[in-house]
Amino acid sequence: xxxxxxxxxxxxxxxxxxxxxxxxxxVRRLGNCSGDEAVTALVFALEDPDPGIRELAADLLxxxxxxxxxxxxxxxxxxxxxxxxxLAAETLLKIGKDAVPALVQAIASSKxxxxxxxxxxxxxxxxxxxxxxxxxxxxxxxxxxxxCASAEALGSLRSxxxxxxxxxxxxxxxxxxxxxxxxxxxxxxSSSLSYLSxxxxxxxxxxxxxxxxxIGHIGDRSSVATLSELLRHANRSIxxxxxxxxxxxxxxxxxxxxxxxxxxxxxDMLFDGIRQHNAEITDFTFRWLNHEHDTRIxxxxxxxxxxxxxxxVLRVSDILTHSPxxxxxxxxxxxxxxxxxxxxxxxxxxxxxxxxDSARQLMSYAADPEPDVRQKIAHVLGFSGYIGAVxxxxxxxxxxxxxxxxxxxAALGWLSDENEIDFLFTGLDDRMADVREAAVGALVMIGSQxxxxxxxxxxxxxxxxxxxxxxxxxxxxxxxxxVEPLTRAAGxxxxxxxxxxxxxxxxxxxxTRMDVFRLALSDENAAVRKAAxxxxxxxxxxRSASDIRPLLTDADMWVRYHVITAFGEFRDAAHGGxxxxxxxxxxxxxxxxxxxxxxxxxxxxLTPRLKAMRVDRNPDVAEAALNAVxxxxxxx
Amino acid sequence: xxITQKTEGNVxxxxxxxxxxxxxxxxLKNEVKKxxxxxxxxxxxxxxxxxxxxxxxxxxxxxxxxxxRLRKGRLTLSNLANYVQxxxxxxxxxxxxxxxxxxxxxxxxxxxxxA
Numbered sequence: 073x074x075x076x077x078x079x080x081x082x083x084x085x086x087x088x089x090x091x092x093x094x095x096x097x098x099v100r101r102l103g104n105c106s107g108d109e110a111v112t113a114l115v116f117a118l119e120d121p122d123p124g125i126r127e128l129a130a131d132l133l134x135x136x137x138x139x140x141x142x143x144x145x146x147x148x149x150x151x152x153x154x155x156x157x158x159l160a161a162e163t164l165l166k167i168g169k170d171a172v173p174a175l176v177q178a179i180a181s182s183k184x185x186x187x188x189x190x191x192x193x194x195x196x197x198x199x200x201x202x203x204x205x206x207x208x209x210x211x212x213x214x215x216x217x218x219x220c221a222s223a224e225a226l227g228s229l230r231s232x233x234x235x236x237x238x239x240x241x242x243x244x245x246x247x248x249x250x251x252x253x254x255x256x257x258x259x260x261x262s263s264s265l266s267y268l269s270x271x272x273x274x275x276x277x278x279x280x281x282x283x284x285x286x287i288g289h290i291g292d293r294s295s296v297a298t299l300s301e302l303l304r305h306a307n308r309s310i311x312x313x314x315x316x317x318x319x320x321x322x323x324x325x326x327x328x329x330x331x332x333x334x335x336x337x338x339x340d341m342l343f344d345g346i347r348q349h350n351a352e353i354t355d356f357t358f359r360w361l362n363h364e365h366d367t368r369i370x371x372x373x374x375x376x377x378x379x380x381x382x383x384x385v386l387r388v389s390d391i392l393t394h395s396p397x398x399x400x401x402x403x404x405x406x407x408x409x410x411x412x413x414x415x416x417x418x419x420x421x422x423x424x425x426x427x428x429d430s431a432r433q434l435m436s437y438a439a440d441p442e443p444d445v446r447q448k449i450a451h452v453l454g455f456s457g458y459i460g461a462v463x464x465x466x467x468x469x470x471x472x473x474x475x476x477x478x479x480x481x482a483a484l485g486w487l488s489d490e491n492e493i494d495f496l497f498t499g500l501d502d503r504m505a506d507v508r509e510a511a512v513g514a515l516v517m518i519g520s521q522x523x524x525x526x527x528x529x530x531x532x533x534x535x536x537x538x539x540x541x542x543x544x545x546x547x548x549x550x551x552x553x554x555v556e557p558l559t560r561a562a563g564x565x566x567x568x569x570x571x572x573x574x575x576x577x578x579x580x581x582x583x584t585r586m587d588v589f590r591l592a593l594s595d596e597n598a599a600v601r602k603a604a605x606x607x608x609x610x611x612x613x614x615r616s617a618s619d620i621r622p623l624l625t626d627a628d629m630w631v632r633y634h635v636i637t638a639f640g641e642f643r644d645a646a647h648g649g650x651x652x653x654x655x656x657x658x659x660x661x662x663x664x665x666x667x668x669x670x671x672x673x674x675x676x677x678l679t680p681r682l683k684a685m686r687v688d689r690n691p692d693v694a695e696a697a698l699n700a701v702x703x704x705x706x707x708x
Numbered sequence: 709x710x711i712t713q714k715t716e717g718n719v720x721x722x723x724x725x726x727x728x729x730x731x732x733x734x735x736l737k738n739e740v741k742k743x744x745x746x747x748x749x750x751x752x753x754x755x756x757x758x759x760x761x762x763x764x765x766x767x768x769x770x771x772x773x774x775x776x777r778l779r780k781g782r783l784t785l786s787n788l789a790n791y792v793q794x795x796x797x798x799x800x801x802x803x804x805x806x807x808x809x810x811x812x813x814x815x816x817x818x819x820x821x822x823a
Contacts, residue, residue: 509798514799
């Protein structure tokens with residue numbers, strides 16, 4: 073006996089110890105030994121009374137992964153102890169593809185049906201096509217458990233080579249039929265469809281279910297016609313199974329199937345599926361019931377609004393727009409008993425379908441205790457077009473919660489007309505900026521001459537804030553009627569008003585008012601001068617070069633930066649001489665602006681200077697120079 | 709304003725460019741009406757080239773939205789420039805319109821709902 077074998081014999085003896093730690097140490101040491109004797113000894117440890125030691129032995133066998141380990145484990149599948157048998161099976165499964173040749177070989181040598189069933193199950197789970205022939209042989213085993221396990225395993229292998237064997241087994245062995253049909257479904261080959269379609273006429277519901285499920289699993293669009301015939305089956309379960317198969321085919325084909333049947337009889341099943349978060353049924357239902365419906369179906373859609381995803385709320389909304397009046401009434405009926413989260417969803421949906429009747433009813437919910445609900449009610453009423461809601465919205469505009477007041481003012485802007493201007497102007501004095509902004513927005517929505525006149529008057533308001541809101545509102549209205557007051561505002565005593573006026577005139581783009589911009593270019597306030605540069609450039613483009621050039625020496629660095637950037641955007645190398653001196657500016661931010669500008673202007677004569685700047689002490693300047701040189705050398 | 713049209717599945721995409729004001733708003737309403745008259749009721753407005761919108765332009769969009777609802781259709785917007793986005797926020801029309809960052813996002817949302 074060699075020392076190594078003596079050591080293993082000693083460890084085997086230690087494995088019989090009543091002491092857990094002694095046995096565990098023996099197993100660990102066996103794991104460190106090489107040779108078949110150590111592996112065989114580890115297999116004995118699979119029957120240790122302690123589960124921890126058994127698992128340790130199994131892990132070590134997986135690591136060993138030798139032909140002897142596999143052979144010993146297969147032998148262990150016949151062990152008298154069920155725990156050891158199961159652990160051996162699990163270990164073989166972990167070894168995986170390396171165990172397949174020995175497992176297939178064992179099919180021919182083993183006569184034990186329990187072992188063969190284990191082997192079939194393990195091979196099915198490993199999923200290696202080398203097992204197909206062996207498993208096909210097992211279909212003819214005398215024990216039905218082995219036959220069924222083999223058929224199931226062949227399904228898991230998904231190999232088309234097994235189809236004919238499964239069909240033959242179906243024909244000759246009655247008890248394997250449902251499993252064989254299911255296996256053909258898992259294989260997923262369309263060539264099985266002719267068999268499955270024939271077998272569907274079986275009297276055995278188990279076979280029918282299996283065939284329907286298998287046809288669905290294969291996912292071929294041509295099967296929809298066959299399955300559709302079953303939708304009128306006397307056995308409701310068969311009909312529903314057929315619809316589930318169709319739904320799966322539709323999902324696999326991204327909805328591209330031809331359906332010629334009425335789904336109305338199956339709505340309970342479909343909506344139950346939505347409630348159970350079945351993604352295929354949900355998608356199918358929303359896709360194929362996307363048309364006009366009666367109250368019964370609309371109610372079902374509204375019922376599931378509190379269980380579907382945010383994205384699907386949008387889909388339900390879209391469906392309800394096909395029957396807006398019925399839908400609005402159903403939503404209103406549901407609103408009364410809903411919790412806050414569901415109410416918010418109902419209100420989101422109601423936005424797209426609200427009519428006068430539902431708006432009138434909705435007004436009674438304006439005192440809801442939840443501010444978010446009141447906010448959404450304001451928006452829905454605003455978009456309802458129901459002028460009778462103005463009084464309710466005015467009430468909400470006095471709400472104690474800011475975002476409710478804000479929503480109410482915005483909604484009044486969508487709904488009301490000139491008659492409510494006085495009220496909307498009260499919103500400009502609200503303590504919260506968001507509400508004041510919403511009031512401006514509402515007045516902009518009305519945007520009439522009266523609003524312009526009121527804003528114009530407000531330019532002389534005692535409050536500076538009101539003056540600023542007025543010029544902002546005039547700018548947003550943006551009509552030609554607002555140009556004159558904005559022009560006057562450009563000479564206002566408040567610099568913010570002047571800046572907002574210049575920005576607005578710049579957007580409206582009135583070429584005849586260049587004088588206003590030119591004047592603003594010499595404004596005492598840098599922000600106004602900057603806005604004026606943008607305005608002149610927006611109006612005159614390259615022709616504004618002579619107007620803005622004096623501002624290259626502006627006292628304010630950001631005005632200079634802005635002018636340099638504007639010259640860059642002219643993309644005219646003729647102006648390069650004005651910008652080049654800024655490559656040596658004391659401010660790095662100006663140097664970067666100048667680098668980018670000369671690159672945009674394609675000032676290739678400055679390339680040597682830019683190259684020198686690639687090693688600037690400031691990495692941002694160096695990077696800008698690097699990019700500029702690259703752009704100039706590319707010629708773009 | 710210039711309007712060009714393209715059909716993507718069941719959705720008619722209108723590409724708007726320029727300034728959306730009183731005159732161009734009327735033009736937009738007419739263009740959308742033509743779409744509805746052709747039997748389609750799903751419209752997407754790609755606003756990436758809209759550089760300016762004023763009060764009248766907003767009114768035109770609201771009008772188009774209301775008409776879409778009457779036709780039991782769906783209207784989406786995408787690619788709003790910063791200024792246009794800002795004005796939608798100020799007026800809170802962003803709560804009413806379906807606005808998507810990109811045209812692809814908007815069209816994908818239609819694909820959920822089309823049979």
